[in-house]
Amino acid sequence: MGEHKEIILGARGLGYRLPREQRWILRDLSLELARGELCAVLGPNGVGKSTLLRLLVGAQTPSAGQVEQRGRVGYVPQSVHPALSLSALEMVLLGRAGGIGLLGAPRRKDYAAAQAALERVEAGHLASRPFPALSGGERQLVLMARALAAEADILVLDEPTAALDWHNQALLMGLLAELAAQGITVLVSTHAPQHALDFASQALLLFAGERHAFGSPGQVMDEAALSDLYRLPVCRVPLAAVAGGVAAIPVFRPPINEVSHP
Amino acid sequence: MGAHSQTWRASAGLLALLCLCLLAGLSLGRYAIAPGQVADILLSGGNGADPVAVRVIEAVRLPRVLLAALIGAGLAAAGAALQSLFRNPLAEPQLLGVSSGAAFGGVLAMLLLSDGPPVVAGALIWGLLALLAVFWLAGSQAAGRTSGTVLLILAGIVVSGVFAAGVSLVKLVADPQNQLPAIVFWLMGSLASANQERVLLALPCIGLSLALLYGLRFQLMALSLGEEDARSLGIRVGRARFLALAAVGLITAASVAVCGVVGWVGLVVPHLVRMGIGTDHRSFLVNVMLGGAAYLILVDTLSRTVAEVEIPLGVLTALLGAPLFAFLVRRIGRGLEH
Numbered sequence: 343m344g345e346h347k348e349i350i351l352g353a354r355g356l357g358y359r360l361p362r363e364q365r366w367i368l369r370d371l372s373l374e375l376a377r378g379e380l381c382a383v384l385g386p387n388g389v390g391k392s393t394l395l396r397l398l399v400g401a402q403t404p405s406a407g408q409v410e411q412r413g414r415v416g417y418v419p420q421s422v423h424p425a426l427s428l429s430a431l432e433m434v435l436l437g438r439a440g441g442i443g444l445l446g447a448p449r450r451k452d453y454a455a456a457q458a459a460l461e462r463v464e465a466g467h468l469a470s471r472p473f474p475a476l477s478g479g480e481r482q483l484v485l486m487a488r489a490l491a492a493e494a495d496i497l498v499l500d501e502p503t504a505a506l507d508w509h510n511q512a513l514l515m516g517l518l519a520e521l522a523a524q525g526i527t528v529l530v531s532t533h534a535p536q537h538a539l540d541f542a543s544q545a546l547l548l549f550a551g552e553r554h555a556f557g558s559p560g561q562v563m564d565e566a567a568l569s570d571l572y573r574l575p576v577c578r579v580p581l582a583a584v585a586g587g588v589a590a591i592p593v594f595r596p597p598i599n600e601v602s603h604p
Numbered sequence: 605m606g607a608h609s610q611t612w613r614a615s616a617g618l619l620a621l622l623c624l625c626l627l628a629g630l631s632l633g634r635y636a637i638a639p640g641q642v643a644d645i646l647l648s649g650g651n652g653a654d655p656v657a658v659r660v661i662e663a664v665r666l667p668r669v670l671l672a673a674l675i676g677a678g679l680a681a682a683g684a685a686l687q688s689l690f691r692n693p694l695a696e697p698q699l700l701g702v703s704s705g706a707a708f709g710g711v712l713a714m715l716l717l718s719d720g721p722p723v724v725a726g727a728l729i730w731g732l733l734a735l736l737a738v739f740w741l742a743g744s745q746a747a748g749r750t751s752g753t754v755l756l757i758l759a760g761i762v763v764s765g766v767f768a769a770g771v772s773l774v775k776l777v778a779d780p781q782n783q784l785p786a787i788v789f790w791l792m793g794s795l796a797s798a799n800q801e802r803v804l805l806a807l808p809c810i811g812l813s814l815a816l817l818y819g820l821r822f823q824l825m826a827l828s829l830g831e832e833d834a835r836s837l838g839i840r841v842g843r844a845r846f847l848a849l850a851a852v853g854l855i856t857a858a859s860v861a862v863c864g865v866v867g868w869v870g871l872v873v874p875h876l877v878r879m880g881i882g883t884d885h886r887s888f889l890v891n892v893m894l895g896g897a898a899y900l901i902l903v904d905t906l907s908r909t910v911a912e913v914e915i916p917l918g919v920l921t922a923l924l925g926a927p928l929f930a931f932l933v934r935r936i937g938r939g940l941e942h
Contacts, residue, residue: 439839
């Protein structure tokens with residue numbers, strides 16, 4: 343790519359390993375995302391997706407390399423475990439923390455923004471429910487609302503659709519695409535390659551803590567790459583009849599140990 | 605925001621309860637004074653009232669209930685803050701080691717100097733030294749790393765252990781005829797020596813700390829999600845935690861300085877408020893303070909009225925607090941099961 347683009351979220355030579363351990367969880371990872379890009383991070387369990395995301399949002403300090411952020415970052419972790427009870431609305435309000443001083447408290451406009459964020463993920467009715475009492479999917483929607491309430495320029499989401507039903511998966515991924523269209527840079531990890539094919543402008547394929555491929559989903563997510571990544575035959579079929587595009591379909595049927603590993 | 609006005613309504617109710625407790629604390633005792641007369645003395649300054657009653661109220665009971673209210677509010681809020689900070693519903697002010705440090709300072713002053721003001725000063729100073737020791741032991745790591753909370757708790761345990769040993773050592777060398785009984789009694793906690801000076805000492809220490817904790821209420825809620833999540837939300841974890849711990853330490857040291865070691869308040873009151881009223885962060889700390897003040901006035905009044913001799917306050921807070929907490933634990937346990 344010859345043209346100059348402004349990098350909103352980037353990483354250069356990013357690496358992470360636990361103190362006093364030799365094994366690198368993540369190693370020499372570079373990526374660049376421009377304004378309004380939606381990047382899906384794919385990879386099998388334990389390859390370092392969550393670690394990458396935590397490094398990108400600054401929740402953890404990298405052992406090597408640098409992170410570059412231009413703008414405020416909103417982060418949706420896989421899960422949050424409050425030690426004490428708080429309401430769903432309060433959880434969303436915490437998304438506003440970046441704009442609230444050390445001794446400050448949320449104001450009326452913060453409450454309004456939090457409620458609006460909840461409505462946007464169709465979860466307005468959960469506002470006064472205690473967060474710990476919500477179901478897994480409801481919690482994910484609330485955490486998504488929390489990131490929306492932050493009015494961030496960059497959104498980083500760790501498997502936000504893992505506990506969602508199909509409707510809410512479509513709702514959430516559609517919302518992310520909409521936000522990207524508005525100029526927000528989105529990085530989302532997922533175990534659903536289809537989400538990447540349907541919504542993402544970039545796909546990052548991670549394997550064993552390293553970058554396996556990075557580029558437009560249509561190109562890098564071919565059958566060979568996906569079969570490699572998931573150690574399972576994957577075929578791509580055209581979806582002309584419904585919505586255009588392609589579907590990536592895993593072949594689960596043959597027992598996994600009979601498949602020759604790439 | 606219906607739920608909001610509801611929690612503030614609860615605060616108004618707690619305030620009314622606190623006033624009732626104040627009135628009860630002022631009128632009950634060996635020299636009973638009718639509540640009407642108490643109100644009269646408070647409002648009119650005692651013109652034409654029974655001079656003994658005026659003297660009892662002004663010199664003895666008023667400082668005592670005010671001190672009870674301050675310490676009750678302080679310890680309860682300190683407990684609530686630590687429960688958020690340490691993400692543990694079982695945290696209470698004694699966990700930090702400040703209480704042991706202050707206890708050591710108090711008994712050391714009794715051994716080397718005398719009862720009274722030296723004990724207050726010794727407890728306050730050693731309590732704050734213990735707080736510094738905790739910060740130093742936990743190290744600069746506590747400011748930023750993910751394991752900061754654990755380090756702080758471990759440091760608290762170490763400091764607590766060292767000073768508890770120090771207290772035992774002082775007891776060992778104290779004169780068993782005069783000093784030892786005084787030391788043992790002081791350690792059990794009592795408001796019997798409350799006076800105006802002690803109120804004036806505790807008021808700025810505890811008042812300022814309470815104001816600081818109230819200011820930090822939103823940060824405390826964020827910290828209860830854990831350091832990593834709080835940091836990703838843009839919370840300056842190290843700074844917020846340092847300020848909250850300083851406030852908790854000052855409250856604890858000042859409490860031990862003026863009334864000895866009083867436990868359980870910081871554990872029981874926040875849970876009572878959570879169960880009975882709710883956790884809305886806007887009013888929660890205020891409710892905890894009001895509830896703590898009312899609770900300690902009530903317990904202190906009991907301590908000097910239920911028996912011929914005064915029961916030490918710390919004994920009674922434990923005697924009442926432990927079963928109350930056992931009851932709460934059963935309910936918390938049921939709440940955790942889903």
